[in-house]
Amino acid sequence: MLCALGSALCFGTASVLQALAARATAPGSGSGVDVALLWRAVRQWRYAAGLALDGLGFVLQVVALRTLPIYTVGAALASSLAVTAVVASRLLAVRLSRVEWTAVAVVCGGLATLALASGREGDEGGPPALGWAMLGTACAVLALGAAVGRLPDRSRALALGLGSGFGFGVVEVSVRLIDGVDFANPALYALLVGGGAGFLLLTSALQRGSVTTATAGMVVGETVGPALVGVVWLGDRTREGLGWLAVLGFTVAVAGALALARFGEAPAPAEAGAEAAGQAPPPDPAA
Template sequence: MVCALGAAVCFGTATVLQAVAARAAVADGGGGDAALLLRALRQWRYLAGLALDGLGFLLQIVALRSLPIYAVGAALAASLAVTAVVAARLLRVRLSGVEWAAVGVVCAGLALLGLASGAEGEREGPDWLRYAMVVTAVCVLLLGAAGGRLTGRARALLLGLGAGFGFGVVEVAVRLIDSLRPADLLTNPATYALLLGGGAAFLLLTSALQRGSVTTATAGIVIGETLGPAAVGVVWLGDRTREGLGWLAALGFAVAVAGALLLARFGEAPTAQEV
C-alpha cells in the first residue's frame, strides 16, 4: 500500500510540474506542438515530472505484485487529490469547501481499503485472459477512433473511458506476467497487452484533454481504470479481502473513487485564472 500511495503522490505531483512547465513554454513563444515540447524539455520542472512519472510507474508495478488490483486502482485514482493539493500550493488554485472535503473523503476511503485489503490473489488466471487483454487493448484503439469523430462532452467521456480501459489493461497485464526472463516476456501475450494498452491509453488521454472537457474525460478515466480491473482481479485472479472485511473494502473502494470523481477537474492542473 505504501508503494501504491507513493505512485499516487508521484503521478499527482508530476501533473502539476508538467503543467507549470508547459505553460511557461507557451509564454516563451509560439510554434507547433514539437516546438513547445522542446522548450518544455529544457525546463527542470518538466524533466522532474517525467522522472516522477517513471518512478510512479515502477512503484505501481511493485504494488500490483503485492496488493489486490482494486486497492491499487483506488490508490492511483487518489493522485487527483494529490494534484489538487499541490496545485493549491504551487499554482495558487483556490479549492472550494467541497473539494477540500473530497480530498478528505479520498483519504478516508484509502484508509478503509488499507484496513480491509488482503494479499494479492494467488491465481495465475486462465490462459485465455492474456489473449483477452490483447483484444481489449485493440478495442481501446478502435474506441478511440470512434470517439474522435464525436464532439463535446460525449467525445471527452468516450475517449476518457477508453484511456481508463487502457490503463486498466496495464494493471491486469502486470499481474499476468509471471516471469521477467526475456524469452518468457517475448512469448507472453500479456507483455504485448501491456505495451499496446499503455500506448493506446496515453494516446486517447492526450486527445481527450486537448479538445474536450478535462472534468468529463478524467471522470471517464477514473471509472475505466478502477471498476473493470477490480472485477477481473476478484473473479479470475483470486483477489480477496481480510476475513470478514469484504464489506469494508467495498465501502472504502466506493468512497475513494467517489472522492476522486469530485476532483476530476484536476485531471489537468488548472491555472488560478480558470478557477
C-alpha cells in the same frame, strides 16, 4: 500500500506538469490517437519531467500490484487526483472549495479503510485466454481513440477518458499476468500497447476536451473493470469478514476522486492567478 500511495503521489504531481504542457501545445489533427500531438508535448520540459515522475510511479505501481489486490492499487491510483488538487493549490495558488477539501479527506479516509480490509494479492493466474483478452482490449482502445475524433466535444472527452482508463486498467491486470520476461506472453504486449494507448488518448482528451468529463471517465475505466477482473479471475480477496469494509472503502475513495475530477488537469497559470485574485478566469475554448 506505501508503494501504491507513492505511485499516486508521482502520478498526481506529474499530471500538473503534463497538463500545462499539453495545453501549451498547438492543437493536433483532431484524432483521439494523435502521435504528433504527443511528440510536441514531450518536447516541453514540463511534460518530460512529468514522464519521469510517471516512470517512477509505474515502478512503484508494479511493486504494489505484486503484493496488494488490484482493487486496492486502483483506488490508490485514483487518489492521485487528490494529490493533484493539493499540488495545484500550493504551486498554482488554485483555491479549493470547502467541498473539494472535504473530498480530499474522503479519499484519504477511503484509502485508510481499504488498507485495513485488504488481504494479499490473489495467487490465481486466471484463465489462459486472459492475456489475449487484455491484448485485444488494448488494441480496441487504440481503435476507439481513432474513431471518436469527430464526436461532439463532451462526448469525445468522455469516450477518450474512458478509453484511457481502460488502457491503464489493462496495464494493471497485465502486470499480474507477467512472471519474468517472456516474449511469448501476450500480457507483455498488452501492457505496452495499453499503456501507450492510455497516454495517447489522455493527452488528446486533456488538450481538446472537457477536463472534468475526461478525468471522470478515466477514473471509472481504470478502477472498476480491473478490480472485478482481480476478484473474479485472479483470486483477490479481503481479510476474513471484512469484504463489506473493502467495498465501502473502494466506493468512498473512488467517489471522492470523482468529486475532484476537474483536477485531472491543473488550471493554466493565468487562470490560477485569476482564481487566486478572486476573479473569473478567461473562457477556455477547449473546455
